Amino acid sequence: MSCSALRRLTTTTRSAIRVRNRPSVRGFSTTPPPSPKSSKTGLYAGLGAAALGGAAYAYYVYASQSDHAREAGSAVRGAAQAAKAAVNYTPTKADYQKVYNRIAEIMDDAGEYDDGSYGPVLLRLAWHASGTYDKATNTGGSNYATMRFDPEALHAANAGLAVARGLMDQVKREFPWISYGDLWTLGGVAAVQEMGGPKIPWRPGRIDGYARDATPDGRLPDAAQGAGHVKEIFARMGFTDQEAVALCGAHALGRCHRDRSGYDGPWTFSPTTFTNDYYTLLFDESWVWKKWGGPKQLEDKKTRSLMMLPTDYVLTQDTHFKKHAKAYAADSALFFRDFSAAFARLLELGVPFAAAEPWEMRSLDEQK
Ligand code: HEM
Numbered sequence: 001m002s003c004s005a006l007r008r009l010t011t012t013t014r015s016a017i018r019v020r021n022r023p024s025v026r027g028f029s030t031t032p033p034p035s036p037k038s039s040k041t042g043l044y045a046g047l048g049a050a051a052l053g054g055a056a057y058a059y060y061v062y063a064s065q066s067d068h069a070r071e072a073g074s075a076v077r078g079a080a081q082a083a084k085a086a087v088n089y090t091p092t093k094a095d096y097q098k099v100y101n102r103i104a105e106i107m108d109d110a111g112e113y114d115d116g117s118y119g120p121v122l123l124r125l126a127w128h129a130s131g132t133y134d135k136a137t138n139t140g141g142s143n144y145a146t147m148r149f150d151p152e153a154l155h156a157a158n159a160g161l162a163v164a165r166g167l168m169d170q171v172k173r174e175f176p177w178i179s180y181g182d183l184w185t186l187g188g189v190a191a192v193q194e195m196g197g198p199k200i201p202w203r204p205g206r207i208d209g210y211a212r213d214a215t216p217d218g219r220l221p222d223a224a225q226g227a228g229h230v231k232e233i234f235a236r237m238g239f240t241d242q243e244a245v246a247l248c249g250a251h252a253l254g255r256c257h258r259d260r261s262g263y264d265g266p267w268t269f270s271p272t273t274f275t276n277d278y279y280t281l282l283f284d285e286s287w288v289w290k291k292w293g294g295p296k297q298l299e300d301k302k303t304r305s306l307m308m309l310p311t312d313y314v315l316t317q318d319t320h321f322k323k324h325a326k327a328y329a330a331d332s333a334l335f336f337r338d339f340s341a342a343f344a345r346l347l348e349l350g351v352p353f354a355a356a357e358p359w360e361m362r363s364l365d366e367q368k
Contacts, residue, residue, distance in 0.1 A: 091177055093359055096186065096204060099175050100361045103190040106167055117272040118167055119191040120254025125164035126188020126347060127250065128157065129181065132215040133349035135238040140219060141350025144209025145180030157220040160260030181206025185347040186361070193363045195253060197274030198340040201358035206351050223263065223309040224295060227318035230311050237349055239342065245315055245324035246338040247346065252278040256307060262295045265307035276336075279329035281306065282316050 107118045114120070129147055132140035146152050147161065168183050175183075182204045189200040221233045234244035252275050256263035268277040286301040287308055298308040315325040328335035344358065 089177055091204070095175070096178075096182075096359070097361055099171060099178055099183065100186055100190050101364060101367070102171050102174060103168075103187050104194045104364045106170065107191065107194060114255060115266070115271045117195070118164070119195045119272060121160070121164045122167065122187040123191040123250060123253060125161050125168070126185050126191070127247075128161060128220060129184045130188075130346045130349055131221075131233075131237060132219040133237045134215075134219065135236060135349075138350055140215040142181045142185050142347055143206045143351045144213040145184060145206070146209055146211070146214040148180060149211035149214050151217070152214040155217045155220070157217075157222075160257055178204075179206050179208050181208070181351070188343070188347060189361060191253075192250075192274060192339075192343065193361070195272055195274045198336040199360050200340055200347075201344045201360060202347065203353060203356055203358040205353040205356065221311060223261065223311050225311060227314040227321060230314060230321075237346070239346075241320045242324045242338070243342040243345075245321050246328065246335065246342045248312065248315060249276065249278050249328060249335055249339055250343075251309075251312060252276070256297075256309070258294070263297050263307065263309060264294060265297075265299070265305065267306060267308065267312070269306070276328050276332040278312075279315075279325050279335070282308065282312065282325060283329050287313060 103122070107122060110116055110118045125147075126142070129145060130142040132146075132152075134140050140146075147158060148165070152158065153162070153165075164184075164187070168180070168187055171187075172178065172180070172183055178186075185206065186202060186204075189202045192198070192200050219233075219236075221230060230244060231241060234241075234247070239247070251267045252271075252273075253268075254271055255266035258264050268275065268281060270277065281300070285306070287298040288301050290297050290299040290304075290307070296310060298310075298313055300306040315321045328338070
């Protein structure tokens with residue numbers, strides 16, 4: 001599907017907010033994560049991860065009966081060899097960098113769509129693909145990419161993500177060897193990094209599953225709920241309160257759409273630039289309940305152009321959440337560091353990686 005066709009798919013209007021399409025400042029206040037080791041261990045680990053990428057394709061042939069990530073662990077290790085035989089192609093880090101670059105280009109080629117970038121919706125796809133993880137049963141997560149199938153694609157929480165999946169399908173046609181889970185999570189990495197956020201360590205190894213692997217409805221957070229719900233949902237994935245607060249900072253990016261979630265508007269004045277503005281605005285502005293026919297949401301008293309969901313506002317109300325949200329409002333570098341760690345972990349929940357270390361993908365600017 002072409003970008004222009006995708007644009008026609010959405011009825012959202014461009015906001016009056018000033019668009020910063022490609023931020024000129026990249027990596028602002030970033031504390032970079034440790035770079036991949038150059039030791040032999042690192043080399044072998046990298047090769048292992050590359051083999052896993054190829055294994056994703058072979059998994060279809062090799063382990064079609066497997067329902068659970070646990071089983072997939074051993075299947076993938078065997079499939080690393082089967083991949084070479086089946087497709088005679090083992091992708092390298094350079095191949096994944098090419099995929100990253102293609103995603104980054106598509107992201108910016110958004111024309112009149114929203115605020116001029118597909119970055120936020122691609123980030124939301126990566127999050128919703130990963131945030132279904134249930135620690136207790138080791139099910140869900142980005143492995144298997146089950147949002148490709150109904151009914152998971154039709155879960156209310158996933159409304160609007162067909163736009164992002166359509167964009168990713170374009171990339172998949174160009175790089176058919178990559179698994180959907182690897183592609184979608186790499187999309188999240190590209191979105192954060194290209195919009196000026198921190199480096200997100202990432203590695204391949206996810207495999208494509210089947211409709212029967214799809215997760216039940218209700219695993220993603222409900223924006224109308226309170227602090228207890230937010231804690232419960234993130235704890236189910238294995239996250240602490242601090243990590244939950246750091247992850248919610250992604251709402252510096254993008255906006256709510258009437259025809260998707262029912263909510264309306266952006267959280268910040270720069271919805272295509274990764275900043276800690278979400279937290280500063282939460283504390284610096286006065287938030288009042290919006291009087292309208294839509295679902296309960298807050299608006300800033302001053303401009304009435306920004307919004308907060310009930311679940312965003314609880315970060316200022318719950319004592320534990322508030323402590324971390326205040327810290328991120330005061331220290332952008334701290335937020336960048338903690339977001340990077342929590343988001344990298346989110347993308348790997350339930351993924352049966354063999355021994356391999358994550359990579360740091362280079363931004364388009366770094367490759368100039
Ligand atoms: C309590 C937790 C959360 C709730 C209740 C929540 C809810 C929502 C809702 C209702 C929307 C609007 C969707 C639309 O109408 O298009 C949205 C958008 C978004 N969410 Fe969240 N979210 C949560 C956490 C997160 C996390 C952890 C991330 C990423 C790490 C994230 C990333 C995004 C992004 C980037 C958008 C904008 C999408 C766009 O512009 O198309 N959210 N979220």
